[in-house]
Amino acid sequence: MKVIEGRLRGVRVIEPIVIEDDRGYFMESYQSERYAAIGLPEAFVQDNHSLSVDAGVIRGLHYQLHPKAQGKLVRVTAGAVFDVMVDIRRGSPTFGQWEGFELSARNKRQVFVPVGFAHGFCTLENNTEVQYKVDQAYSREHDRGIRWDDPAIGIIWPARAPILSPKDSLHPLLEHAEYNFVD
Numbered sequence: 001m002k003v004i005e006g007r008l009r010g011v012r013v014i015e016p017i018v019i020e021d022d023r024g025y026f027m028e029s030y031q032s033e034r035y036a037a038i039g040l041p042e043a044f045v046q047d048n049h050s051l052s053v054d055a056g057v058i059r060g061l062h063y064q065l066h067p068k069a070q071g072k073l074v075r076v077t078a079g080a081v082f083d084v085m086v087d088i089r090r091g092s093p094t095f096g097q098w099e100g101f102e103l104s105a106r107n108k109r110q111v112f113v114p115v116g117f118a119h120g121f122c123t124l125e126n127n128t129e130v131q132y133k134v135d136q137a138y139s140r141e142h143d144r145g146i147r148w149d150d151p152a153i154g155i156i157w158p159a160r161a162p163i164l165s166p167k168d169s170l171h172p173l174l175e176h177a178e179y180n181f182v183d
């Protein structure tokens with residue numbers, strides 16, 4: 001597999017080896033020893049799967065506070081997204097900066113989003129399915145968000161009038177958000 005380091009420290013893009021034959025293809029989408037060897041968590045404890053019916057849906061920017069902070073291994077199994085992560089580790093030289101990657105069912109890329117990042121994505125196609133592994137279970141009390149369009153972050157999203165959940169349209173700006181990650 002090919003591993004590309006992100007610009008923001010700890011972010012990784014993984015391109016699995018895809019073995020094609022007359023029937024289609026086979027790939028190992030996760031293998032604990034190999035993924036741990038490139039710096040990912042030893043164990044993931046929950047798998048998530050979401051469907052967004054429309055292109056132009058933005059989900060994010062989400063994170064869980066310590067002690068329930070999550071690392072996430074994200075991939076797309078139908079459709080495509082622009083996947084974004086924002087560094088919110090206090091003291092990080094890249095604090096407040098973002099990075100984004102296109103993930104699709106076609107390119108089979110995976111992104112690892114470490115603890116200390118807010119994460120979100122914008123769907124690029126109808127009926128997009130995102131699947132991701134997390135290394136801490138969901139905790140509603142620790143779940144937090146930052147506004148997708150915070151001008152201080154300045155994410156260039158591929159949608160002008162995105163479709164948002166009511167919750168996601170009400171998140172605070174980064175300067176008012178609660179987070180407890182230290183670099």
Ligand SMILES: Cc1cn([C@H]2C[C@H](O)[C@@H](COP(=O)(O)OP(=O)(O)O[C@H]3O[C@@H](C)C(=O)[C@@H](O)[C@H]3O)O2)c(=O)[nH]c1=O
Nearest residue numbers: 048050059060061062063072119120121137138165167
């Ligand atoms: C994330 C999550 C949500 N839920 C519930 C809460 C709610 O009733 C329903 C939908 O939740 P949300 O609106 O938060 O779902 P969604 O907006 O898809 O949230 C996800 O967004 C992406 C960008 C992430 O990074 C994920 O970690 C997660 O925060 O599912 C769980 O039961 N377990 C979970 O792990």
